[in-house]
Amino acid sequence: xxxxxxxxxxxxxxxxxxxxxxxxxxxxxxxxxxxxxxxxxxxxxxxxxxxxxxxxxxxxxxxxxxxxxxxxxxxxxxxxxxxxxxxxxxxxxxxxxxxxxxxxxxxxxxxxxxxxxxxxxxxxxxxxxxxxxxxxxxxxxxxxxxxxxxxxxxxxxxxxxxxxxxxxxxxxxxxxxxxxxxxxxxxxxxxxxxxxxxxxxxxxxxxxxxxxxxxxx
Amino acid sequence: xxxxxxxxxxxxxxxxxxxxxxxxxxxxxxxxxxxxxxxxxxxxxxxxxxxxxxxxxxxxxxxxxxxxxxxxxxxxxxxxxxxxxxxxxxxxxxxxxxxxxxxxxxxxxxxxxxxxxxxxxxxxxxxxxxxxxxxxxxxxxxxxxxxxxxxxxxxxxxxxxxxxxxxxxxxxxxxxxxxxxxxxxxxxxxxxxxxxxxxxxxxxxxx
Numbered sequence: 001x002x003x004x005x006x007x008x009x010x011x012x013x014x015x016x017x018x019x020x021x022x023x024x025x026x027x028x029x030x031x032x033x034x035x036x037x038x039x040x041x042x043x044x045x046x047x048x049x050x051x052x053x054x055x056x057x058x059x060x061x062x063x064x065x066x067x068x069x070x071x072x073x074x075x076x077x078x079x080x081x082x083x084x085x086x087x088x089x090x091x092x093x094x095x096x097x098x099x100x101x102x103x104x105x106x107x108x109x110x111x112x113x114x115x116x117x118x119x120x121x122x123x124x125x126x127x128x129x130x131x132x133x134x135x136x137x138x139x140x141x142x143x144x145x146x147x148x149x150x151x152x153x154x155x156x157x158x159x160x161x162x163x164x165x166x167x168x169x170x171x172x173x174x175x176x177x178x179x180x181x182x183x184x185x186x187x188x189x190x191x192x193x194x195x196x197x198x199x200x201x202x203x204x205x206x207x208x209x210x211x212x213x214x215x216x217x
Numbered sequence: 218x219x220x221x222x223x224x225x226x227x228x229x230x231x232x233x234x235x236x237x238x239x240x241x242x243x244x245x246x247x248x249x250x251x252x253x254x255x256x257x258x259x260x261x262x263x264x265x266x267x268x269x270x271x272x273x274x275x276x277x278x279x280x281x282x283x284x285x286x287x288x289x290x291x292x293x294x295x296x297x298x299x300x301x302x303x304x305x306x307x308x309x310x311x312x313x314x315x316x317x318x319x320x321x322x323x324x325x326x327x328x329x330x331x332x333x334x335x336x337x338x339x340x341x342x343x344x345x346x347x348x349x350x351x352x353x354x355x356x357x358x359x360x361x362x363x364x365x366x367x368x369x370x371x372x373x374x375x376x377x378x379x380x381x382x383x384x385x386x387x388x389x390x391x392x393x394x395x396x397x398x399x400x401x402x403x404x405x406x407x408x409x410x411x412x413x414x415x416x417x418x419x420x421x422x423x424x
Contacts, residue, residue, distance in 0.1 A: 008333030008384065010357035016349050016369055021415045024270040024345045029245040034345075035266035036249060039258045046388070050335055066336065066351045071245060078252075088251055100256035107261035114269050115311040115341075117301075120388040148386045150333055152360065164316070167387060184387055191380075195361055202379040205360050208387035
């Protein structure tokens with residue numbers, strides 16, 4: 001979707017505020033939101049979680065901090081899945097009825113779960129259409145659902161730098177339509193192709209793009 | 218900012234002792250109580266997750282990877298070939314680090330990492346990202362004005378240096394391998410690791 005989250009290339013969004021190393025969280029509640037989001041039974045897949053945050057209306061999205069967005073999307077999912085009622089969320093008091101559940105993630109399982117070597121690469125029978133060195137163009141498409149093809153490269157030409165195997169396809173996975181693995185390429189665009197003649201002739205931007213985002217350039 | 222009422226109540230009686238609890242802090246606390254009461258989360262698991270991100274992962278992990286690459290050519294070769302496995306050799310793996318790629322700075326090339334669409338960042342080697350990395354100004358500008366962004370962090374890149382920006386749009390996570398600073402020839406791995414900064418591994422700074 002063409003949401004405000006897709007902000008690559010925008011200008012005038014404020015100053016970058018550098019900060020020193022050393023703080024994972026800037027308030028106690030941020031850590032609790034992060035932890036609840038990882039431990040929550042609503043956790044489905046990474047793509048659905050991202051899409052949930054993209055669905056926050058644009059004006060609100062731009063005014064929220066990172067963990068306020070996480071808190072909002074966690075709350076929304078808990079209500080959508082019937083695990084918490086809107087009244088409970090508003091009042092904080094438990095409404096009777098549901099039996100006590102068993103937590104999905106227990107303390108002893110946290111470190112193994114967080115350190116597990118997962119993978120988004122999947123076997124697929126379909127041969128890859130492109131190879132390193134091929135000229136491609138990012139398609140000029142505007143899906144209404146989740147996509148990882150930013151607007152600033154749509155319609156632009158680049159070169160395949162690397163083939164990364166078939167990866168879970170977010171445009172499908174985010175919507176519960178299955179992983180639908182597709183070849184994932186690293187594609188390099190020159191800064192001049194993206195931003196015009198004023199850009200430095202040496203510079204480039206590379207993105208990881210799935211095959212359905214690309215056509216022969 | 219949420220309303221700051223009852224200010225006199227807020228300077229005592231809560232754990233962090235720094236700031237008055239905001240509306241958000243109170244709502245988060247209420248949600249946690251609710252989820253614990255319902256048996257949906259284990260509070261000890263939440264503590265363990267917070268501890269993981271506060272103490273087990275962070276840019277010191279990445280700094281060890283960089284220092285090893287600077288001192289061990291065979292390790293560096295493995296790191297450039299298959300970063301995920303080479304990083305796992307040092308014990309760092311997990312979510313947001315499933316598919317690692319290391320990009321190397323040279324006198325002629327400077328790399329900068331961003332996630333324009335959200336906040337993708339290599340947690341096992343850098344921990345959680347700084348606020349600016351996740352914020353609109355950085356996400357929007359890093360791709361269109363990388364030189365201006367890097368200059369704001371204190372480094373002016375000359376026109377002839379090639380700037381390569383990596384927008385983390387998939388599950389590949391990028392780590393910048395900075396150049397080893399001059400005059401560090403005799404230093405050991407620990408001393409070298411202390412020179413490596415988080416911003417140097419994102420690419421907003423050059424060491």
